[in-house]
Amino acid sequence: METQKVFIGERELKIAFLSAGLGNISRGFEISTSTWYNHIKLQKQISAKLFSGGKFPGASRIWNLPRNGKVAQILRITGVIHDGCRLEQLTYSFGFLLQLLVYKPDIIWLQEATLAKMLLKYRKAFKLKYRLMFCDGAPVGHDFAKQFDYQIYLHQFALQEALVAGTAAERCAVIPHICKEPDYAYTKSEARNALGVHERQFVLLCVAAWNIHHKRINYLLEEMANGLNDVLLLLCGQPENETPYLKRLAAELHINVRWHTFNQDDLGKAYRAADLFVLPSLNEGLGAVLVEAGLHGLPIICHPHKAAQFILGNEYSGFVDLSVKGNLYKKIKDCTVVNGINIESAQMNRLSIEGERTRRIVVEKFASKKLIQDFIDFLNKTYPLKTA
Secondary structure, three states, X not given: OOOOOEEEOOEEEEEEEEEOOEOOEOOHHHHHHHHHHHHHOOOOOEEEEEEEOOOOOOOEEOOOOOOOOHHHHHHHHOOOOOOOHHHHHHHHHHHHHHHHHHOOOOEEEEOOHHHHHHHHHHHHHHOOOOEEEEEOOOOOOHHHHOOOOEEEEOOHHHHHHHHHXXXXXXXXXXXXXXXXXXXXXXXXHHHHHHHOOOOOOEEEEEEXXXXXXXXXXXXXXXXXXXXXXXXXXXXXXXXXXXXHHXXXXXXXXXXXXXXXXXXXXXXXXXXXXXXEEEEOOOOOOOOHHHHHHHHOOOOEEEOOOHHHHHHHOOOOOOEOOOOOOOHHHHHHHHHHEEOOEEOOHHHHHHHHHHHHHHHHHHHHHOOHHHHHHHHHHHHHHHOOOEEO
């Protein structure tokens, strides 16, 4: 992709991509940070560097106390902390201090709130000149994000709220995360064979952290228990504090479920093997897994929150109010039964058509070349740059 080369004076713009969790855990935050870095580092117009909290290919590792490490576990047991995320980010910020003086980034791109606050404090304390580009991926909202130099929102509704609240338009932009496009290295049959899934099994996929407070995996399990015994639920994600309870609940309810923590390649097999995708959360910063599912041609069931409407359009057929008990069960049942007969070819054909429609919607809006250009354009718009 040909774009103008971005300079400050006579040197390239230096951008640091930060993720305290990267290498310690693998969720949307970590995957999106490394994905952005891997694309931006290829652009001739800027100099990019990736800083991770754990060992990760291509990244400079920063010292920290990982959220799932021994110290964090002890502090949780003793009641000093609830979870290790803030501990991880706080200690990572200490470790990154040296890089602020050695690497001297012009812009720091990040998504983690505690880390971002610490970098604001360091800039003031040490009179440094870097600028902070905060991507509101959680989301934490514009009231928090407005304190940073630049704000990236993942959908148009979040940007509109920021503008209405008085944020200057030149300081913010809508730039959704780049999602990995499927390479279709496997047929559906091959993917199922690799995962040990029977050819005729109906597979429902959910890619989400195994928690209650946000992803609402408990709701998903309870809906499955209403009479979806013939459906295999693949739960692909990361364990959290609430996970042991969720696994006990699944056992008590006799859910046909498999729990997997996959790398990106194996996760691609899960998308390929599935018939239907579900995300039970009621709100998302973006919900990049919805984009990923769409790119893989899967029909989607999710709550019609604003991010989902941004991704799939206001009238998407897979929307259902997931705050209501029983609604998810009915929607899944509708996808697995036609005329009282389970998984007939006519129904599977309907799902295939809906999946292809979903794929077209997502491809049009989330093409990686467009998003990369949007990122570069935002840099040129917000920084006093000289172009050549």
